[in-house]
Amino acid sequence: MSPRLAAxxxxxxxxxxxxxxxxxxxxxxxxPGAEAAALGFTLALAATWxxxxxxxxxxxxxxxxxxxxxxxxxxxxxxxxxxxLIVVRAKKRDEALWAAEQALAARGAVVICALGAQGxxxxxxxxxxxxxxxxxSGSRCLLLQPENGPSAxxxxxxxxxxxxxxxxxxxxxxxxFAAELTRNRAGPSGARFTLEWNAHEHSFAERSQEKxxxxxxxEARQA
Amino acid sequence: MNGARWLAIYLPRLAxxxxxxxxxxxDDDRALVVYAKQANAYQLTGVDxxxxxxxxxxxxxxxxxxxxQPSLEAVEADPEEDNRALDNIAAWCERFTPVVVLDxxxxxxxxxxxxxxxxxxxxxxxxxxxxxxxxxxxxxxAAIAPTPGAAWAFAxxxxxxxxxxxxxxxxxxxxxxxxxxxxxxxxxxxxxxLDPQPAALLRRLGLKTIGxxxxxxxxxxxxxxxxxxxxxxxxxxxxxQEALTPRRPAPMVFALRRxxxxxxxxxxxxxxxxxxxxxxxxxxELRGAGVLRAELILFGVDGRDxxxxxxxxxxxxxxxxxxxxxxxxxxxIAENLDAExxxxxxxxxxxxxxxxxxxxxxLAGVEETAASAEQISxxxxxxxxxxxxxxxxxxxxxxxxxxxxxxxxxxxxxxxKKSGPVVKPARDGVQRRPIRLFAPAQTIxxxxxxxxxxxxxxRWRRVTREVVRAEGPERIAGDWLKRExxxxxxxxxxxxxxxxxxxxxxxxxxxxxxxxWFVHGLFA
Numbered sequence: 001m002s003p004r005l006a007a008x009x010x011x012x013x014x015x016x017x018x019x020x021x022x023x024x025x026x027x028x029x030x031x032p033g034a035e036a037a038a039l040g041f042t043l044a045l046a047a048t049w050x051x052x053x054x055x056x057x058x059x060x061x062x063x064x065x066x067x068x069x070x071x072x073x074x075x076x077x078x079x080x081x082x083x084x085l086i087v088v089r090a091k092k093r094d095e096a097l098w099a100a101e102q103a104l105a106a107r108g109a110v111v112i113c114a115l116g117a118q119g120x121x122x123x124x125x126x127x128x129x130x131x132x133x134x135x136x137s138g139s140r141c142l143l144l145q146p147e148n149g150p151s152a153x154x155x156x157x158x159x160x161x162x163x164x165x166x167x168x169x170x171x172x173x174x175x176x177f178a179a180e181l182t183r184n185r186a187g188p189s190g191a192r193f194t195l196e197w198n199a200h201e202h203s204f205a206e207r208s209q210e211k212x213x214x215x216x217x218x219e220a221r222q223a
Numbered sequence: 224m225n226g227a228r229w230l231a232i233y234l235p236r237l238a239x240x241x242x243x244x245x246x247x248x249x250d251d252d253r254a255l256v257v258y259a260k261q262a263n264a265y266q267l268t269g270v271d272x273x274x275x276x277x278x279x280x281x282x283x284x285x286x287x288x289x290x291x292q293p294s295l296e297a298v299e300a301d302p303e304e305d306n307r308a309l310d311n312i313a314a315w316c317e318r319f320t321p322v323v324v325l326d327x328x329x330x331x332x333x334x335x336x337x338x339x340x341x342x343x344x345x346x347x348x349x350x351x352x353x354x355x356x357x358x359x360x361x362x363x364x365a366a367i368a369p370t371p372g373a374a375w376a377f378a379x380x381x382x383x384x385x386x387x388x389x390x391x392x393x394x395x396x397x398x399x400x401x402x403x404x405x406x407x408x409x410x411x412x413x414x415x416x417l418d419p420q421p422a423a424l425l426r427r428l429g430l431k432t433i434g435x436x437x438x439x440x441x442x443x444x445x446x447x448x449x450x451x452x453x454x455x456x457x458x459x460x461x462x463x464q465e466a467l468t469p470r471r472p473a474p475m476v477f478a479l480r481r482x483x484x485x486x487x488x489x490x491x492x493x494x495x496x497x498x499x500x501x502x503x504x505x506x507x508e509l510r511g512a513g514v515l516r517a518e519l520i521l522f523g524v525d526g527r528d529x530x531x532x533x534x535x536x537x538x539x540x541x542x543x544x545x546x547x548x549x550x551x552x553x554x555x556i557a558e559n560l561d562a563e564x565x566x567x568x569x570x571x572x573x574x575x576x577x578x579x580x581x582x583x584x585x586l587a588g589v590e591e592t593a594a595s596a597e598q599i600s601x602x603x604x605x606x607x608x609x610x611x612x613x614x615x616x617x618x619x620x621x622x623x624x625x626x627x628x629x630x631x632x633x634x635x636x637x638x639x640k641k642s643g644p645v646v647k648p649a650r651d652g653v654q655r656r657p658i659r660l661f662a663p664a665q666t667i668x669x670x671x672x673x674x675x676x677x678x679x680x681x682r683w684r685r686v687t688r689e690v691v692r693a694e695g696p697e698r699i700a701g702d703w704l705k706r707e708x709x710x711x712x713x714x715x716x717x718x719x720x721x722x723x724x725x726x727x728x729x730x731x732x733x734x735x736x737x738x739x740w741f742v743h744g745l746f747a
Contacts, residue, residue: 033686033719033721034721036658036659036721036722036745036746036747037720037721037747039658039659039747040658040746040747041747043658043747044747051593052593052594053593053594053598053599054594054599056602065659065661067661067662067663067665068659068660068661068662068744069632069659069660069662070658070659070660071626071630071656071657071658071659071660071744072618072619072620072630072631072632072646073620073626073629073630073646073656074654074656074657074658074659074660074744074746075618075658076618076620076645076646076647076648077646077647077648077649077654077655077656078648078654078658078747079648082617082618082620082646085617085618086599086603086615086616086617086635087615087616087617087618087632088606088610088614088615088616089610089614089616090610090614091610091614095609095610098609099606099610102602102605102606103602103606105602106594106598106599106602107593107594107598108593108594109593109594109599137594160719160720161719161720161721161722161747162720163691163716163718163719163720164692164716164720166692168692169691169692169693170692170693170694171692171694172653172692172694172714172715172716172722173653174652174653175654175722175746175747176720177747178720197652197747198652199648199649199652199653199654200648200649200650200651200652201652
């Protein structure tokens with residue numbers, strides 16, 4: 001497995017660089033009330049990866065929330081280029097998966113496949129299909145679902161919002177996440193990061209990390 | 224005359240045929256007539272075959288008719304119902320050509336230019352239509368000519384001598400341009416589609432046939448009667464253009480197939496669709512154009528049609544991607560295709576088209592590292608075909624103050640609307656607008672707050688949230704024309720780090736009521 005290699009950069013930046021070369025990743029909220037954070041983390045990864053083939057965001061209605069939905073002005077401020085974004089709102093889960101597969105056929109595309117809280121987590125077969133479609137055309141898929149299931153994803157992340165680093169109670173500062181790597185096909189998992197998303201720089205800054213060494217140097221741990 | 228071919232259908236017994244067909248006629252041997260009040264008297268406006276055989280004629284008074292045939296069944300005319308029946312027949316005729324013109328009260332025009340060969344020739348098509356109408360209970364006469372006017376004349380007046388009907392049909396009804404004038408000559412002036420008064424006037428002037436009108440000096444016609452006669456004559460001879468309005472707008476390009484045996488399966492429909500797409504593609508290539516919207520119309524043996532429409536985001540004429548769209552669309556509706564009796568014909572209409580800019584196409588052989596704009600739009604087309612255009616969306620930002628009106632989503636199929644403001648991330652990388660907006664904003668219960676400031680604690684979705692940080696207010700004035708109340712927005716973070724976009728409606732201390740608070744969106 002070629003991605004089983006040590007990162008050139010330390011910390012989350014190194015891990016993110018390895019992830020960028022893999023076709024399927026999964027993210028979900030660490031608990032109730034963390035859905036917006038999980039979506040934010042997924043969108044941020046997509047925004048850093050997106051290329052000329054654009055970003056597809058395919059989800060079932062339940063995944064977009066029952067009232068209202070994605071807000072273009074906020075998305076643009078978040079670093080998502082609106083002219084590259086195509087949102088697909090499917091009525092049912094199998095339609096959302098089908099739409100994601102269609103979009104993955106676009107070479108180089110980034111595809112967010114968002115599932116709602118209703119129903120079971122995605123099964124292994126369906127996640128393998130996403131992986132295959134992405135591998136075949138060199139596109140990347142980010143699977144966003146509230147619950148864990150068996151999965152063909154290379155990494156799986158549980159995301160919670162993190163408190164702002166700001167000392168001033170009248171200043172919110174950058175968007176912050178507590179991200180836990182709960183699964184890693186390329187090596188050990190368990191690393192935790194506190195990350196800040198800078199929409200202007202299109203990059204994550206790392207505020208703290210735990211157990212990161214082992215994740216980034218799988219060979220060392222196996223030895 | 225430009226090679227156009229028109230087929231005129233005349234339904235002499237439409238009113239009585241309709242009644243018999245719908246079972247509202249006597250089931251015994253009695254004759255059926257239809258009457259209407261004309262000039263203070265009831266007159267016959269329709270007679271069925273039996274009544275006709277008994278000597279009952281149109282325009283005869285109902286009283287006279289009853290005197291002749293006391294057992295007569297008489298029904299009052301219902302022109303609206305007759306027109307509906309005519310429109311149904313017109314709809315059925317669209318399986319022969321997309322251009323069907325209603326010629327009320329009892330006729331139709333079909334533009335069959337280039338359609339004859341699909342039916343083994345024009346005469347076969349004509350006979351096919353008459354036979355099929357007969358099977359549906361409608362007596363009809365049909366004729367083909369280079370102009371609607373001439374076809375009309377032949378359909379109504381050339382078959383009046385039953386003796387050599389057959390020969391006459393063969394010889395004159397499906398005539399070519401030459402000799403139209405000669406064929407029209409012996410027909411009565413009424414064959415010129417004249418109103419009753421001009422026709423009567425011509426007859427008083429001694430002009431009884433079209434030939435006599437043709438030979439009469441043009442200048443001698445008075446405006447009153449002559450203008451219409453001259454116009455109709457010129458139209459019949461193709462010397463004057465006649466603008467007819469089809470029942471449905473004619474497609475810019477279409478392709479038509481008729482099947483010897485009805486087809487039933489989705490696979491067969493797809494095969495036909497592929498043929499039709501190839502036909503249409505050839506025609507589109509001549510125009511240098513591609514499809515923006517195409518409709519596949521399947522004509523059921525039961526007389527009903529099914530329309531399957533696909534939309535394309537940029538003009539397309541290659542068969543393969545077009546077929547992909549039809550396949551997706553058929554996947555969705557296959558169970559509703561309802562091909563119980565099968566389909567006997569299919570037509571592909573290109574309803575909207577646009578020029579293809581050949582110079583803008585990518586060069587073949589260039590190594591592609593990312594999907595091209597064309598590939599992306601073809602994916603958008605497929606997604607829209609299956610899920611519906613309202614479910615495949617692009618963002619649209621508007622120049623508006625109210626957050627709920629400042630942005631929206633539109634179908635990714637159409638052309639992007641320009642001139643919307645471009646939103647970029649702030650220099651400090653901080654977000655001032657949420658990634659999710661509630662529509663409408665949701666009420667929250669503020670349990671403690673700084674006067675004229677942000678809440679300290681609030682309840683939303685049955686959970687109490689402690690505010691740790693708050694930024695604001697950002698004042699957004701509503702549209703005063705719509706009497707919207709001004710709002711003060713705050714970005715707040717709770718103890719868990721969750722971030723909300725809250726607003727208070729109006730000022731503190733305005734009136735006696737406590738200010739109302741809302742959550743309008745969520746930040747990541």
